[in-house]
Amino acid sequence: ILNVEQSPQSLHVQEGDSTNFTCSFPSSNFYALHWYRWETAKSPEALFVMTLNGDEKKKGRISATLNTKEGYSYLYIKGSQPEDSATYLCASIFRDDKIIFGKGTRLHILP
């Protein structure tokens, strides 16, 4: 059974601090990894689509890395701001077209 795990489930970070969380996925049959940010009462919004081992992508204060051999991706947020409060979802896409989402990491930024 394919399973995509995200950790931690939830975290609280002081405004201005940096943070990171993890998405783990089965490395066999891997094709692509997506990260989405989902703010309350809005729709999930794509952050990154990554495919190659060693990929690093950046969008403003948010960046992500991908290790397809060991099956994990890290999402980093530098200098957290209140607007970063959201649930961060990762999804792994496999060569047989399956797409599996993790349960998300709920990030709370404390003022």
Add this chain to the structure above:
Amino acid sequence: ETGVTQSPTHLIKTRGQQVTLRCSSQSGHNTVSWYQQALGQGPQFIFQYYREEENGRGNFPPRFSGLQFPNYSSELNVNALELDDSALYLCASSLGQGRDTGELFFGEGSRLTVL
């Protein structure tokens, strides 16, 4: 704003009833996917439609069915509703299909409660 709209936003049904959820895709996208997010879970893939044909299906029973129209809008139909069907149903449009789906553009979801 993604340009993907879903309706209705909330609805309540009773066991055994049928429901139809609707989704309009982002302009220029010919692929639409549907996901079910139960409480405390990540979104689960139901199926994908590409140019009006089903193009992949997750582990959902046949009472979950769909349609895609020539304008690429889509419907999700669920027959014989069960209590466990209570969830948020998300629609997402994209340019690609299958493993090349690429970035998903989500709507805000339809929250279904089955009593």
